[in-house]
Amino acid sequence: MVLRDKITGDAGLQYVVEATGVISAAGRRALLDTPLMTKSEDIEEELERVARVKEKMEVISNLRTFNEIRHSLMCLHDSQGTLANLERRTVIDELELYEMKNLAYATMEVTRHGKSLGLEKEFELPEVSDVFELLDPDHTGLPNFYIYDTYHEELPELRKKMKALQARGDDPAAQEEYGRCFDRHSEIQHEVENRLSEQLWGRAERLKLAMATLCHIDILIAKAELASDWGLTKPTMVTEGATRYEELFNPRLKHRNEEQRLRYQPVTIDVREGLCLVTGANMAGKTVLLKTLATAQALAQFAYFVPAKKAEVRVMEDIVLCIGDEQNEMNGLSSFASEIINISETVKRSEKERLLILIDEPARTTNPVEGKAIVQSLGDILSRRESFSIITTHYSELGTDCRRLRIAGFREDMANVPISPRNINQFMDYSVVEDSSETVPHEALRIATLLGCDGNLLELAEEHIKETL
């Protein structure tokens, strides 16, 4: 599972990835090809690199050097094709030779800047000055390239002659002679290209490593910058116990709220092995909580800093987020069918893998009698698994023996102005509290009233509730 696949099912993760300012096209591709890391040592190591870069980036006197590095990365060509040609031991032409010189140049530049920042270890690039020297026989020190006179003994004389012939304008004899010279010139060019290619074949692996490392550096800088800009935190990866977040936030929502000058409330939560049922009124942010947990877990395992004040993250083998809006008319499945297929696959996977399983109101689109039974049995199974599962639900008295959390929900006492559908979110308390009761909050009608729901409809609903009691 690579990042590219993960972002299609996680809009929050996609938001973060899109904001990651990777500069080079090759770096961007490398980022999307990053696998979900499942070894805590690997993640820690990579996070430590990001942390080191971030630390250096936050020193004002280093800004210039970082800009120089960014410039080098911006000039980096996506030389995959050329590198493959070298590996295959084919002859590369002057445009490709230019690319290789450019790559060597960028490598040397970034190495130099990395050293001056004290990031030699993080920016560990292979030595390629021999490649640059080979492609810079005149010691210009520039990344420009052509078949230099120095490469062939005949070239200086031949080019001098060609110049003189050109000066004679449209004189047919001169043109003809120029044609002959140019043919010879092309032959020599091919000879030189052959020779240089052969000399580069043996260095292909090093050049490839340089390219991959530059991409990696590009990603490290982008992650560090994002962490700095968004106030993300380096998570501690733990191998036992729970995942804990202090003041976890959803970047997309937080930014939207900031834009609209609205309050944003981060949450503190821990996620443990086995099952946890989350209840809460409508609009209390249950779905957002699940989405945020999924995004944060994925970010940590793709070696990103996470959106929280403090985070301890237990490494999982995968993350399953089932929000229940996967209805797909195109493959002929109803929302219930898509959901139940997803859930069943997840249950099966959880036998062998330790997963973070986040399911939002399962079986809500079918009748409550069977729906509740499905949730009960799902709960029974997941509570015995190693996976960390969270299920949100509106069903009461499920009887499952598991941990229960409740989102505090609507606080009328917080409302100092008339409540409307536009501002109701401002009077929600999104904090998560441990809950011992078996029943779920009955606030649907109250919320509906506050949202200005039709009075007649509400009255009838109240009557129906009285009838059932």
Place this chain on the structure above:
Amino acid sequence: MPFMEKIRGCRSLSIVGLEKNTGKTVSLNYVLGRLAEMGISTAVTSIGVDGEQTDSVYATAKPEVRLYEGMRFITSERHYRMRRLVSEIEWIDKRRTALGRLVTARVLSGGMALLSGAAATGILREQIEEQKRDGVELTVVDGALSRLSLASPTVTDAMILATGAAVSPNLQQLVSKTRFVVRMIGLDEVTEKERETLSGVGNGLWALDGEGVAHDLGVRSVFMLSGANNDLYRYGTRLFASGAVSDRLLKMLAAKEEVKETTLIVRDFTKLFITPEVYADYTKRGGELKVLQRSRLIALTLNPTSPHGYAVDSEKACGALEEALGMPVYDVRRENCMKRP
């Protein structure tokens, strides 16, 4: 040609042909030769690699351009490999064209090369800016086929227009077709204040009221206008079309009672897709057409022969055009014509 002096001080120059085979490349070669003599640091690029030119059969059919030592040029990878000169690669752009990436190189020893560029004027505008930043005095843009869009004053500072027998073998028609385009290029500009107001407005049709304030007429595109639209004049008779204008709008305005007082404003002449007849009818009824920004036409060049074997008498054609347009016309193939005062 004396027009060369006018080029001094321009940062960008487009060379566009009224039709294919109007001698655009001959004009370009002439201009480049003179620029080299004048010692102006020059970059050469082009726009568009249209269908037939991308074809491997025709790729070489496009005439080559002569480039001189020290000039910078931008062309596609494929055409770069086909060049017949010595040059140093300075940069390979990430943007792709049908013929590969765009290569920027400096000529070390002069010779011939094929030019091909990006198809979008937006990229061209960026290229011109990049050259300016790099200290290049003048960027010359070779126009592909009969595209006029790059001559927009928002893209290049000045233009050279190439016309010739390929436009029409009939001298009268050649003159009248050329005259019409030259007239459009020379349309009057609006006042500075009006330009300021209108340059920033969004799409669709707008009106300027008596105070000079722009009002959106709620017509998203002039192509969506219907005859029933009678309230175009609710803010006054100065109208501004933000996008392209076709015969349809002019005809509609010509049919209105208020046509006598109407001034239709367009961004620049490249937004006009109108025929001489409809324009003539509109102006005869009192309508006026203006532009926000006028293009600077530096010279008009003539190719007296057409690829189909037609030819017009060069001297007669130059004379007739000069009389009709009131500006000198140069036959770029004829030495004597080039020396005209």
